[in-house]
Amino acid sequence: MDAEALRGHLESLVLAVLEDEPRHGYAVIEAVRERSAGALALNTGSVYPALRRLERDGFVRGSWSLVDGRRRRTYRLTGAGEAELAESRQRWRRFTSVVGGVLGGQGATG
Amino acid sequence: MSTAEGFPELDVEGYVHHLGQRLRGPGRARRDVLQEVRDGLDDASDAHAVQGADRREAERLAVAEFGALDRIARELQRELAVRQARWTAAWSALALVLLWLLWDLVWASRPDLGGAPPVVGGLSRLTDVLGLSTAAACLAGLGLLQFRSSLLGRPERIASVVGRLTLCGVGAATTTSLVMTVVNLRDTAAVLTSAPLNGAVACFTLAGVGALVVSGRRCVRAAELGGPAPAGRPTP
Numbered sequence: 244m245d246a247e248a249l250r251g252h253l254e255s256l257v258l259a260v261l262e263d264e265p266r267h268g269y270a271v272i273e274a275v276r277e278r279s280a281g282a283l284a285l286n287t288g289s290v291y292p293a294l295r296r297l298e299r300d301g302f303v304r305g306s307w308s309l310v311d312g313r314r315r316r317t318y319r320l321t322g323a324g325e326a327e328l329a330e331s332r333q334r335w336r337r338f339t340s341v342v343g344g345v346l347g348g349q350g351a352t353g
Numbered sequence: 354m355s356t357a358e359g360f361p362e363l364d365v366e367g368y369v370h371h372l373g374q375r376l377r378g379p380g381r382a383r384r385d386v387l388q389e390v391r392d393g394l395d396d397a398s399d400a401h402a403v404q405g406a407d408r409r410e411a412e413r414l415a416v417a418e419f420g421a422l423d424r425i426a427r428e429l430q431r432e433l434a435v436r437q438a439r440w441t442a443a444w445s446a447l448a449l450v451l452l453w454l455l456w457d458l459v460w461a462s463r464p465d466l467g468g469a470p471p472v473v474g475g476l477s478r479l480t481d482v483l484g485l486s487t488a489a490a491c492l493a494g495l496g497l498l499q500f501r502s503s504l505l506g507r508p509e510r511i512a513s514v515v516g517r518l519t520l521c522g523v524g525a526a527t528t529t530s531l532v533m534t535v536v537n538l539r540d541t542a543a544v545l546t547s548a549p550l551n552g553a554v555a556c557f558t559l560a561g562v563g564a565l566v567v568s569g570r571r572c573v574r575a576a577e578l579g580g581p582a583p584a585g586r587p588t589p
Contacts, residue, residue: 268389269396287397288420291389292428299435299508307385316389 253285253293254302255331258324261303265319267310268294294318302327364412365394368419375426377575378433379440386429394419423582431509431579434572435498438512441565441572442495445519448561449488449526453481455554462551463544469537476533480526487522491515509579516572523565 260266260274271294272285297303302324308317320328363371369391376383397415402408419425494515498508534541545551 268393272393286420287393287415287418288390288425289428291386291393292425292432295386295429295432299432313392315392316385 252335253289254297255328255335256283256285257290257293257297258302258320258328258331261318261320261324262328265317267315267317270310271318297324300327362413363416364409365391365398365416368394368416368422371422372426372429375422375578376430376433377571377578378430378437382433382436386433390419390425390429427579427582430575434509434512434575434579437568437572437575438515439495439498441519441568442491442498442515444568445491445515445523445565446488446495448565449484449491449522452558452561453484453488455557459544459551459554463540463547466540466543469540473533473537476529476536480529480533483522483526483529487518487526490518490522494518507580509576512579513573513576516569516574516576519565519569519572523562523569527562 256275257271260271260278266274268291269287272287272290275283275285294303294305298305298318300323301321303318304321305316305318307314309315310317369387372390373383373387376386378386394412394415397418398408398411401411401414406414494511497511498515545555
């Protein structure tokens with residue numbers, strides 16, 4: 244799935260993989276790839292500005308820490324980030340329900 | 354179009370170097386951003402190396418996957434512009450209120466001086482209004498950027514407004530102050546030479562105004578660089 248298909252969902256995906264544990268930028272990219280069994284390949288350079296936007300909005304908090312012996316900027320979800328993630332999930336369910344109803348209806352009769 | 358447009362064969366250091374040349378903002382925040390990008394590119398290079406690529410090829414692949422330099426620079430610059438604007442707004446508000454208080458104390462130290470032309474009183478009030486209204490507007494901008502930035506589709510616009518506001522407000526207040534000084538030169542000289550602290554306030558004022566002008570200009574520049582790509586130059 245290419246970057247165009249992910250437009251508008253990048254921030255939600257990042258929040259979702261930060262829900263389990265704090266991660267640094269590349270670990271976020273890897274986590275999305277693993278969770279999607281390789282189907283979602285994020286445009287790696289877009290993840291870092293997205294993390295900064297989320298930090299500006301107060302949805303994640305970034306800090307420097309040692310990871311595997313290297314100093315990394317890791318991000319953890321905040322309370323506001325958890326609420327935003329829950330809201331994103333609701334929006335996604337509504338969207339897939341509506342679009343699925345249209346697409347699924349045709350498939351069922353075809 | 355090449356991913357690292359104009360720089361098709363960049364290694365990690367080269368990419369970070371060119372990115373750094375395009376980014377403007379508070380020093381520490383800029384260094385943080387560049388270090389994080391370098392870490393990400395190193396991680397991606399390591400992953401390619403594990404899969405069998407030699408180091409040079411691994412770095413080239415990592416850079417190619419990272420994205421167009423122009424686009425990534427603009428996205429990161431937008432965040433740096435917000436940081437610069439928060440910094441500029443906070444210091445402008447603080448410095449302008451502090452200067453207003455200090456100059457009130459300075460003039461209060463010589464109640465015996467009372468021969469100023471009537472226009473000086475008006476200029477004094479105008480300077481106060483300009484300084485304090487600029488401080489209030491900067492505080493409002495800071496609040497927007499700090500607590501409502503998610504509602505701003507283009508936060509660099511607010512950053513630009515904060516920078517221009519600082520430059521205009523400080524410039525106007527400085528101009529009225531200078532006119533007031535020239536019109537009332539004798540009393541001003543008497544006040545500044547009557548106590549070492551008063552002279553120190555004058556020096557602090559000059560340094561503070563200079564710092565605010567520099568910060569305001571940086572803010573405007575950072576916001577411009579974080580804006581949309583110029584027409585006719587689509588980014589991949």
